Amino acid sequence: MTDIRDTVRDEFLRRFGHRPSGLWSAPGRVNLIGEHTDYNDGYAFPFAIDRRTVLALRQRDDRVLRVASSFAPDAVEIAIDELSPERLNGWSAYPLGVAWALGQLGASLSSVPGADVYIDSEVPIGAGLSSSAAIESAVAVALDEVWRLDLDRRTLAEVGQLAENRAVGAPTGIMDQSASLLGRTDAGVFLDCRSLAAEVIPLGFDAAGLQTLIVDTTVSHSHATGGYAARRASCEAGARALGVPALRDVHLGDLERARAVLDDETFRRVRHVVTENQRVLDTVRTLREHGPAAIGGLLDASHVSMRDDFEISSPELDLAVETARENGAIGARMTGGGFGGAVIALVPRDLVPAVRAAIEAAFSAAGFAVPEQFTVRAAQGATRER
Template sequence: MTAAISALERAAQAGFASRFDHGAMGLWSAPGRVNLIGEHTDYNDGFVLPLAIDRRTVVALATRNDRIIRVASSFASETVEVSLDELVPENLDGWSAYPLGVAWALGQFGADLSAVPGFEIYVDSNVPVGAGLSSSAALESAVAVALNDVWGLKLDRLTLARVGQLAENRVVGAPTGIMDQSASLLGRTDAVVFLDCRSLSAEVIPLGLNPAGLELLIIDTRVSHSHATGGYAARRASCEAGAHTMGVPALRDLSVDDLPRAQALLDDETFRRVRHIVTENQRVLDTVQTLRGSGCAAIGALLDASHRSMRDDFEISAPELDLAVVTARAAGAIGARMTGGGFGGAAIALTPTELVPAVQAAVLAAFATHGFATPDLFVVHAADGATHDADGEH
């Protein structure tokens, strides 16, 4: 556990005590994630290759003797209160819909919400919000493992990922797949999670950045995005329409060899959406094969191709993201791409360790020249997934 995380835990403990006038019974945390490759493939039953990162959301929690839930956080002044008897999606909104939505969703996966105690929870986090690093899944996953423990549910990690996804889909209203929660719950140090989003089978693949002398540099453009808004939903609708026209359950069932037939049957925009998903799925498989056979230093071209596909076919990039990618590559990164749902957020640049300062300087200068907001640049490392960090003094 790093010093930064320990400081975050102390802040969560102090915040809990300040807000609720007593100590927490325990601390749980879950990481944000970066998707190495495989964008928008998850809700198409495809393949993804995310990694949990060393930025985390910590929750301090204590159960109550009644049916009341109270949630508070370091990033909101209000404390939201609701009874377990009124815990339905229609009653939940704002940031508290994430933790409260998880509690509701656990009921959909077998928790008897008429028999569990209420609770108080305080949230603190150093996962950037709106950067495409899945601050929402970090929050959902931390709450899920905490309630799984204190309610004695004994649900496995893949089920908890489905709980988080249901909360985000049904309560928050964002039509996301299961990748983010899976990465946050299943991640391992210096490894990526190879997830089949149809079967939900997951395999941990060693990444090996340190032995290769490489770092994963995050370039947060500070252009905020929201999955609950139209761009994400429109892409999903295009994918579903394309699959329907092609006569398959999901775009996962198409291969690159099917693209000529798709082009003949689909309008240009839908075809390009389909082409991104089909080729991106193949790039995930190729990246896994390359990591196993040649190591992480050989995946740069696949990252570059992924970004071009998202920019040109799926049309989810932004001028800031394109500038970050082009500039990082010119300054020495061996591969770069936007990551996350798109329309803002962050890019990743796989960069030789000794060139990280030069890439950072080049990106900062390019953004200043173009009049863009100053981006936030930092290196992340692949980290372990959600954990019970400590018992409290409740």
Template sequence: MTTAPAADARALFVDLVGSEPTGVWSSPGRVNLIGEHTDYNDGFVFPFAIEHRTYVALGTRTDGRIRVASTFTPEVVEVALDELDDLFPARRDEIAEWARYPLGVAWALAKTTGSDAATGVDLAIASDVPVGAGLSSSAAIEGAVASALDETWGLGLDRVALAKIGRTAENEAVGAPTGIMDQMSSMLGRPDAAIFLDCRSLEADVVDLGFADAGLELLVMDTGVKHSHATGGYGERRASCELGARTLGVAALRDVSVDDLPRAEELLDDVTYRRVRHIVTENARVIETVRTLREKGPEAIGDLLVASHVSMRDDFEISAPELDTAVDAALAAGAIGARMTGGGFGGAAIALVSHDSVDQVRDAVTAAFADAGYAAPHIFTVTPLEGARRDN
């Protein structure tokens, strides 16, 4: 794992403030092995934290202001802490989108805890989580900032509470209608395991993946096609799910089973039905993936990964030509399973491959992109690792 972003965050802080930070905190991106768009439908997901992390260097200040800087932009944003309530959510568009994540976390922490402990801070952010790749660079920022502020302000919140803070920031301060999967995986990640998360109860069960013992690698194929959760198709998909739930008379699509789908098809228009069908069958696939891992091992989950991709491509319609090309080429080159991961409309696909076939699959996907006239993908392996932490 590279330590460069940690050093970059510290160096940016020194450049910004002129002194060393109080400390550096970090939080990981995540790969979702299976369970897409099920989180905001109170369903099941199965993500794991990865080695790519966002680092936040923090120092306190005495004037009641919060200043944020990032290696991704020369822009520095500074506001008074007592202005955050006026800015979020009503005037969030006045703040640069990148700065809404850390400022939104500060706002959500103060709002949720009702604490007078909030003191002014400077924050310098650096990351090696690919942005827009579906690896949850946003939750990595939220987790790092929430952990840093929780400790600095002496709030003593547990990891689930900090994940909720991140979701509040993303939903209300940023304006992205996401669920809580990303924040929970960034906070709760553990080495060599994934998190089987019930997004209604927030009950989390850490499940051994067994990739290393089986000689398997998870390959991320970043298409380079950027997406944004705050705009467009993501919100439309969520609205379709809510319409489906209302029409079927349930609190959330979590409450619809596969056996209920014939009735749903009678009541819903074609598009809404297909959106509902994806969520219902995806929940079932998550549960089946966990069961299969425990009973048969990771070599047996390939068909479930492929079925998930087909459902996202055809029913939820959130794939993209580049994602389909990556999945098809990986499978043709011998991958055990492959699917797009993340919110869709771009980002990355994943492939479960044997250690010996990593180069073969990487070369095949790269060649398929070249043949299609697409820009070269960024392809790399990821390892399940720990969640948010203080680094020093």
């Protein structure tokens, strides 16, 4: 099987006519638990996965950025001095948006050189595994190094979020970029999305004989479309009505008052966020005290909340969760922004083939497209490659 790094080197040479000076990569992420909590200043617990976006880069003698990728036939070119969200569109808004955002968050770009960049990825697009943050994080660490900006990982996560919010137009939080930049092997990133404090928590899945099965329903989603933005707007409206800065400041004991103040739909959106924050805290505590085999019920409860209160699931996601649980998974939930995408199921290693076969059979019987299924491990965050 061809190594993606070799492919990226070869394609860079073909596209630009010279060899790159270096390769950088960043992983996608799967969110173990804590969905739609990040933009509410809450808690999340993602981990980086062993599927990566890889880029090759070589500096130029002028101040032009030229980006190409496996996603599009043609390169996109723009002068650094002309970077602005209004000038960016399509797939290139992700990498070029990062270059723009670096200048917005304290880096001086007045004398940095241009660059040729080529990008390819193993992270499925539209599956809820944050292919966008993998691009943003790879570009951020590459430009930080070659432009000698010396920014810390927390700032680079903010750069990626700003690029996604402003250049791409997707109102996402900071969880995805944080996981991609801060991930560690066999560990999750327990993230406080208000302070941006992050703690690496050992997962211990391998030692417990568990594997993380991803079921990509192949129903594509996009954070830049209306469903995600509507959920965020509803959360912000709920916080305003309750007189708090963000839903992070609403606790389980406040839900009865919230029910009296809010309309039913907004209340259910709020209830999901409040209970999901608690589930993140309970998951971290349970991992520490009892190990990974004890967290299945929390994953299941998270899916029910997303299905019923936040209403971001789909028939395909629900079927994958139900089938995984019925065939031996200790817990399963949809992961990502919703409206399609993927399911994460925590499965005893020897039951993975049976769970996969049952899900494929269930999808076929329901008339759904064949899902893409694969296992992932918690992996290292963004880095320079060999």
